[in-house]
Amino acid sequence: MQTSNAQLLYSLYSEQQTSIRDPLWKDIQLSHSMKQILLTPAVQKLGRIKQLGPTFHLYPGAVHTRLDHSLGVYHVSFLMLASLLKQAMQTNEQVPFTKEGMRTFLCASLLHDIGHFPFAHSLKELALQDHEHIAASLILENDRLRAAIAKAQLDPYLVAAVIDDQLSCEQEEILFYRRLLSGTLDPDKLDYLNRDAFFCGVPYGTQDVSYITDKLTIHQGNLALEEQALGSVEHLLFSKYLMYRNVYWHRTTRSATAMIKKAILTDLGDGMLEPQELYALDDEQFFLLPEKKTLHAHALLEAVRDNQLYRCVYEKPYEAEGVWEKQTNDLTNRSETETRLAERLGIESLQLVIDIPEPIGFEADLPILGEDGSLSSFSALDQIFSYDIGRVFTKSLRKFRIFSPAFLSETEIKAALEF
Numbered sequence: 001m002q003t004s005n006a007q008l009l010y011s012l013y014s015e016q017q018t019s020i021r022d023p024l025w026k027d028i029q030l031s032h033s034m035k036q037i038l039l040t041p042a043v044q045k046l047g048r049i050k051q052l053g054p055t056f057h058l059y060p061g062a063v064h065t066r067l068d069h070s071l072g073v074y075h076v077s078f079l080m081l082a083s084l085l086k087q088a089m090q091t092n093e094q095v096p097f098t099k100e101g102m103r104t105f106l107c108a109s110l111l112h113d114i115g116h117f118p119f120a121h122s123l124k125e126l127a128l129q130d131h132e133h134i135a136a137s138l139i140l141e142n143d144r145l146r147a148a149i150a151k152a153q154l155d156p157y158l159v160a161a162v163i164d165d166q167l168s169c170e171q172e173e174i175l176f177y178r179r180l181l182s183g184t185l186d187p188d189k190l191d192y193l194n195r196d197a198f199f200c201g202v203p204y205g206t207q208d209v210s211y212i213t214d215k216l217t218i219h220q221g222n223l224a225l226e227e228q229a230l231g232s233v234e235h236l237l238f239s240k241y242l243m244y245r246n247v248y249w250h251r252t253t254r255s256a257t258a259m260i261k262k263a264i265l266t267d268l269g270d271g272m273l274e275p276q277e278l279y280a281l282d283d284e285q286f287f288l289l290p291e292k293k294t295l296h297a298h299a300l301l302e303a304v305r306d307n308q309l310y311r312c313v314y315e316k317p318y319e320a321e322g323v324w325e326k327q328t329n330d331l332t333n334r335s336e337t338e339t340r341l342a343e344r345l346g347i348e349s350l351q352l353v354i355d356i357p358e359p360i361g362f363e364a365d366l367p368i369l370g371e372d373g374s375l376s377s378f379s380a381l382d383q384i385f386s387y388d389i390g391r392v393f394t395k396s397l398r399k400f401r402i403f404s405p406a407f408l409s410e411t412e413i414k415a416a417l418e419f
Contacts, residue, residue, distance in 0.1 A: 096172060
């Protein structure tokens with residue numbers, strides 16, 4: 001016998017027996033079994049990893065953690081499920097949910113970031129495992145975490161499959177949750193944009209989450225957004241652009257990011273560090289690496305820790321066909337180029353860092369449900385965002401920069417680049 005939408009909604013709320021106070025969402029409700037999962041060491045480690053890494057050197061309030069964010073994603077996921085069930089009750093459309101499936105999704109939302117290690121976003125270009133794959137491995141192989149999930153009467157494999165799309169799964173409900181957790185208006189973005197803006201003290205990332213979740217709907221088994229909420233997607237894309245411009249890719253943040261990346265890349269290349277040694281660390285342990293390993297690039301990590309960041313001594317718009325961009329897009333070539341430029345400028349190779357942010361997009365693939373019941377793509381209906389506008393946003397954000405602690409003039413840098 002199929003469980004009704006009303007029964008599913010009742011089970012969703014009735015299982016929330018305890019709460020945690022959150023500065024952004026106020027009270028976050030949890031079941032006792034989810035609270036026990038939260039208390040496992042693998043999850044608690046996230047409380048020792050800053051969500052925005054070194055950004056607190058720019059915005060001192062940005063000391064919130066990945067544990068804060070994970071709880072926020074859990075909360076927004078709960079709001080989404082509740083809203084979808086309420087809407088389905090009004091339209092008499094049966095949602096593709098089960099009680100166990102919803103709890104599996106909420107557990108995955110809570111655990112989606114447990115594979116994050118310190119400054120993982122700074123190290124995206126390195127040959128390291130994706131945090132989703134690490135998360136899935138922890139869920140399946142960490143004894144205490146796997147036992148806590150099993151005690152909650154959940155299948156660890158299905159929880160991992162929601163997070164890691166490389167895991168094979170043919171259950172339509174799990175595939176639906178996978179798309180819900182990682183999409184245009186996913187709970188991850190709705191929390192981190194709001195949370196990062198809140199703790200940085202800037203207005204750019206604020207989203208109207210309650211309106212967005214109220215306008216999400218299921219149409220013929222697929223997630224869609226009602227057409228009257230089209231502006232919410234535009235707002236999110238504008239917010240993403242402004243947060244990248246003013247927070248995530250601010251010049252100061254990029255300096256710290258580039259320094260960390262160079263330090264780790266140098267020591268991975270020299271055989272002083274193995275990738276697996278990074279995955280279990282928290283922030284404090286990360287900065288103890290130089291002491292324990294006598295890393296060649298320890299000065300760079302210590303400089304970031306102590307807020308002695310390199311200055312931007314040269315900046316220009318990124319050009320895909322630019323001479324220096326072609327020479328430095330590959331990390332190995334970038335390191336060699338940094339060494340050559342440093343020699344020309346008469347400084348040590350570790351005193352020069354080239355930074356090129358990774359590609360970024362502003363596309364939205366969420367189907368839009370019209371008032372007549374038809375489905376259209378966001379790009380077909382939106383009059384503001386287009387492929388060309390997305391390219392303009394990306395072009396304005398991506399910069400080719402050189403950072404150094406040395407007092408180098410732009411004239412000296414240009415002369416070395418033109419050599």
